[in-house]
Amino acid sequence: MESDLRELIQTVQSPHLRRLLAVMLGEGAPTWPAYREAPAAKHYHQAYRHGLFEHSLSVAQAVSATAATFAGIDRDVAVTGALLHDIGKIEAYELSDTGIRMSDAGRLHGEIALGYFRVRRAIETLEGFPAELEQAILHIILSHHGSLRHGSPVVPCTREATLVHMIDNLGSKLGSFDRVERDLAEGELWSEFDKGIGAGAYFGGGALGGGTPENGTVGDGTLGGGSLGDGTVGDGTLGGGPLGDGTVGDGTLGDGTPENGTPGGATPQIDRAAA
Numbered sequence: 001m002e003s004d005l006r007e008l009i010q011t012v013q014s015p016h017l018r019r020l021l022a023v024m025l026g027e028g029a030p031t032w033p034a035y036r037e038a039p040a041a042k043h044y045h046q047a048y049r050h051g052l053f054e055h056s057l058s059v060a061q062a063v064s065a066t067a068a069t070f071a072g073i074d075r076d077v078a079v080t081g082a083l084l085h086d087i088g089k090i091e092a093y094e095l096s097d098t099g100i101r102m103s104d105a106g107r108l109h110g111e112i113a114l115g116y117f118r119v120r121r122a123i124e125t126l127e128g129f130p131a132e133l134e135q136a137i138l139h140i141i142l143s144h145h146g147s148l149r150h151g152s153p154v155v156p157c158t159r160e161a162t163l164v165h166m167i168d169n170l171g172s173k174l175g176s177f178d179r180v181e182r183d184l185a186e187g188e189l190w191s192e193f194d195k196g197i198g199a200g201a202y203f204g205g206g207a208l209g210g211g212t213p214e215n216g217t218v219g220d221g222t223l224g225g226g227s228l229g230d231g232t233v234g235d236g237t238l239g240g241g242p243l244g245d246g247t248v249g250d251g252t253l254g255d256g257t258p259e260n261g262t263p264g265g266a267t268p269q270i271d272r273a274a275a
Helices: 002-010 015-025 032-037 051-067 075-084 104-109 111-124 131-143 159-183
Strands: 093-096 099-102 190-194 199-202
Touching (some): 002 075, 032 051, 075 159, 111 131, 159 190, 159 199
Antiparallel strands (some): 093 099
16 A cells, blocks of 8 residues: 555655655654554444544545546545545544554644644744645545535535545445445345444445446346347337337338338328237
8 A cells, every 4th residue: 555655645746745745654753653553433344453544545535536537636645535535533542452543633723723732833844835726635634524524624615625525525434334344144135224334334245236237237137138129129028120020010000111112102000909
């Protein structure tokens, strides 16, 4: 994972943001060992050693890929914000032999406030760091929970903050599926209701067809058994092939081609059985 992180940081074009990432996540940075070891949560997702690193990197990689799809997103800001959005967790959680617990600072201040002040203090040491970049990164950290109800003091108000929030939420929810699946009894397909997912999780291994469209639900009878010429569409319903020998062209609209059907000197033939 570390090589993936270093490669991603190298793609950040802004020299100011690269300096910030070097101060926070560089190999010699004081925060790097804690960032690498900390859990991402106490229970719901990536609640284990290295969980914070794993979660933050996956969110940043997804943000990087998605930023190119939507116009107007500053990719450098979004990727930097994604890598740092949860950095307050290095102070908020403590690992021990008995598990993960909230630290005093985590309980008294919360991981968002801890992350905000940590990054702000780091920026203050970087001479010439642009105020607009500071504002953009700190806003991502403050708003990444998405709503006041979920612990953010502000809601996302920029494209970059909105993107990080949405991908962070997706990563957290998918991480909950991983946790639930690990604890699922062998042979079970459904979990009990899980708060992190908001429902019981299903692990049927092919809920939408058990394979590709050619041999799964889509493509194994439901939508035509394969190509459009030998399944539901193309085997009687719309004519079994050409329009001249099936429903359209075999009586209903004139028994064939225009030469010997309706336009060819006869009245329209009506399929009495169908009527």
